[in-house]
Amino acid sequence: MIYPRAAVIGIGLIGGSFALAAKRAGAVGHIVGVARSRATRQAALEVGAADEVTGDAAEAAANADLVYVATPVGAMPGIFQQISPTLSPNVLVTDAGSTKAEVVAAARDLLPPEVTFIGGHPLAGSEQTGPRAARADLFAGHSYFLTPDEQDNTDDLNDLVELVKALGALPVLTSPQRHDQIVAATSHLPHVVAAALANAVGETVGDEEKIEDFMGTGFVDTTRLAAGSPQLWRDIFVTNREYVSQTISALSEQLQRWGQALSRSDAEQIEELLEEARRWREKLR
Amino acid sequence: MIYPRAAVIGIGLIGGSFALAAKRAGAVGHIVGVARSRATRQAALEVGAADEVTGDAAEAAANADLVYVATPVGAMPGIFQQISPTLSPNVLVTDAGSTKAEVVAAARDLLPPEVTFIGGHPLAGSEQTGPRAARADLFAGHSYFLTPDEQDNTDDLNDLVELVKALGALPVLTSPQRHDQIVAATSHLPHVVAAALANAVGETVGDEEKIEDFMGTGFVDTTRLAAGSPQLWRDIFVTNREYVSQTISALSEQLQRWGQALSRSDAEQIEELLEEARRWREKLR
Numbered sequence: 428m429i430y431p432r433a434a435v436i437g438i439g440l441i442g443g444s445f446a447l448a449a450k451r452a453g454a455v456g457h458i459v460g461v462a463r464s465r466a467t468r469q470a471a472l473e474v475g476a477a478d479e480v481t482g483d484a485a486e487a488a489a490n491a492d493l494v495y496v497a498t499p500v501g502a503m504p505g506i507f508q509q510i511s512p513t514l515s516p517n518v519l520v521t522d523a524g525s526t527k528a529e530v531v532a533a534a535r536d537l538l539p540p541e542v543t544f545i546g547g548h549p550l551a552g553s554e555q556t557g558p559r560a561a562r563a564d565l566f567a568g569h570s571y572f573l574t575p576d577e578q579d580n581t582d583d584l585n586d587l588v589e590l591v592k593a594l595g596a597l598p599v600l601t602s603p604q605r606h607d608q609i610v611a612a613t614s615h616l617p618h619v620v621a622a623a624l625a626n627a628v629g630e631t632v633g634d635e636e637k638i639e640d641f642m643g644t645g646f647v648d649t650t651r652l653a654a655g656s657p658q659l660w661r662d663i664f665v666t667n668r669e670y671v672s673q674t675i676s677a678l679s680e681q682l683q684r685w686g687q688a689l690s691r692s693d694a695e696q697i698e699e700l701l702e703e704a705r706r707w708r709e710k711l712r
Numbered sequence: 713m714i715y716p717r718a719a720v721i722g723i724g725l726i727g728g729s730f731a732l733a734a735k736r737a738g739a740v741g742h743i744v745g746v747a748r749s750r751a752t753r754q755a756a757l758e759v760g761a762a763d764e765v766t767g768d769a770a771e772a773a774a775n776a777d778l779v780y781v782a783t784p785v786g787a788m789p790g791i792f793q794q795i796s797p798t799l800s801p802n803v804l805v806t807d808a809g810s811t812k813a814e815v816v817a818a819a820r821d822l823l824p825p826e827v828t829f830i831g832g833h834p835l836a837g838s839e840q841t842g843p844r845a846a847r848a849d850l851f852a853g854h855s856y857f858l859t860p861d862e863q864d865n866t867d868d869l870n871d872l873v874e875l876v877k878a879l880g881a882l883p884v885l886t887s888p889q890r891h892d893q894i895v896a897a898t899s900h901l902p903h904v905v906a907a908a909l910a911n912a913v914g915e916t917v918g919d920e921e922k923i924e925d926f927m928g929t930g931f932v933d934t935t936r937l938a939a940g941s942p943q944l945w946r947d948i949f950v951t952n953r954e955y956v957s958q959t960i961s962a963l964s965e966q967l968q969r970w971g972q973a974l975s976r977s978d979a980e981q982i983e984e985l986l987e988e989a990r991r992w993r994e995k996l997r
Contacts, residue, residue: 501979552927570925589963599842599925612917613926617909617934622989623966624905629992631962632897640855640884641898643835647997649902651933652992657986662984668974675971677916681908682964689953689960694786697949701942704907707914708939712932 429454429586429593430493430519434508435477436461436484440553441523443476443561445594450475451563452593459487460558471558475509493521493590499684500524501662507537516527519583520544525610527574527603529666533535535559535576544584546574546603549701556653567595574603611670612677613711618660619675714739714871714878715778720762721746721769721791723753725838726784726808728761728846730879735760736848744772745843756843774798778806785809786947792822800925804868805829810895811951812859812888820861828868831859831888834881835899839939852880859888863919887974896955897962898996903945903961906937 433449435442438460441626449455460477461484462468468480481487488494496506503522514520520542524530527546534544551569553560571591575584591598628646632638664671681700688696716778718734720727723745734740745762746769747753753765766772773779773795781791788807799805805827809815812831813895819829835855838845856876876883917923949956966985973981 490817527854532716547964609917612913613931617930619970622986625989625992627962628897628964632894641894642996645902645937646891646898648933648936651991652930653989657983661979663720672974675967679967681912682960687956694950695945698942698946704910704938707910708935711927
């Protein structure tokens, strides 16, 4: 056992999956689940993700050896402020947010200096939400980013790496900035694209009579990400706005190339754009 | 049996699936499969999609009651010219192209006036190609667009509708223009988006060290269409360039809204864009 007592603040899909996986692996003993909604707390108990539940993050964190923050990233600074007075000096605090630079900076500002915070991001998820969608194998086989500072306690980092491995995930150490820059392209831009596509199709032909006859699997797959939680993703975009803006510019440039090729009926250029896309996808997937 | 003898010109994924489904339903008797490549012809025989094969479209069409053209749309005008001299007057010619206005116009120009041509488009497909990927149930449960002219022979249309039903597909009658305008948004724009996304991500971070650690299912799903055949899709885009350009403009406008919301850190506007996208997707999928 690495952490006898853990507090999981935000025990939804990610927090719940973490709890189930950590308990199954025997890496964590007692888990206190924190959620604002009574229904979420009840569900967390029912699916076995928490041994006890509370709505009070500070109380849950008070005796914890590990605090795992899995709320939307926009709520994290507030959580850090709440738990800061009650943390024990030996606690390790980590998070599961999809952006890292702002979260790490907030933790450094708001947590006591003697407490170690190491940012984390499991590259896994689902369009479902809440503890009832949690699965002990959600992280299995996926990358799990950790963004330690140079000055972080090595023992703490080693323990956290062991914990990530116990979840079945693959620890990837990187800097918060490099993380945010790359996931802006690989994860956040696909989400923007899915949402922009759904809105563009909806606004141009969504009210056509019998539009359902025209909908194929291509639209459904390409917009799958647009089914995700707007609140969760809003925070991701706001906290990674600069890198995401850059990737949107790169995409807009691609669309301009398409527009030019189409206006010239340039079949060769269109085929080249398609060939290039196929090669990148084959390399990256 | 509706058509004793059929020629399927371009006996790949779509032509082969048509042949398998039509034969299984007993709607078509003898099938001559046409392909330029010897390997494709051999595969069509082996999977049972054709009773005989040839590389000569005119020869295959000569004694046919039904000519089913399933080549890329860019090749169709050439096919119409080739088969025009050998067609019998009672033949029905149809196609499976993903765009309809240019194909229907070419057929009207290039086929003999006494021959009925009715454009078709099965809304089904796969990223795989060739007769070995063909499936008798590929069209089952999917829309199958037919774009008859006012002056088309009613019996011919009724026969074709019966044939489409025999494939297990759902006949949808519409005009070539309305078809092209709507699929530009629902089918062709998702393809542009998938390709543009793959290229934008590739060009911005594709050569990063250990980029594979950062790739999640979101990218893979959102770019799935980019795995499709560049030649096939090049033709679709060229023949539907005006409507596709319009949808690309609509998408670019959406991306501008994203860019503005991000530059203002406007969380409310971002959430609204995401909420709207979720609603459209729920309605349209």
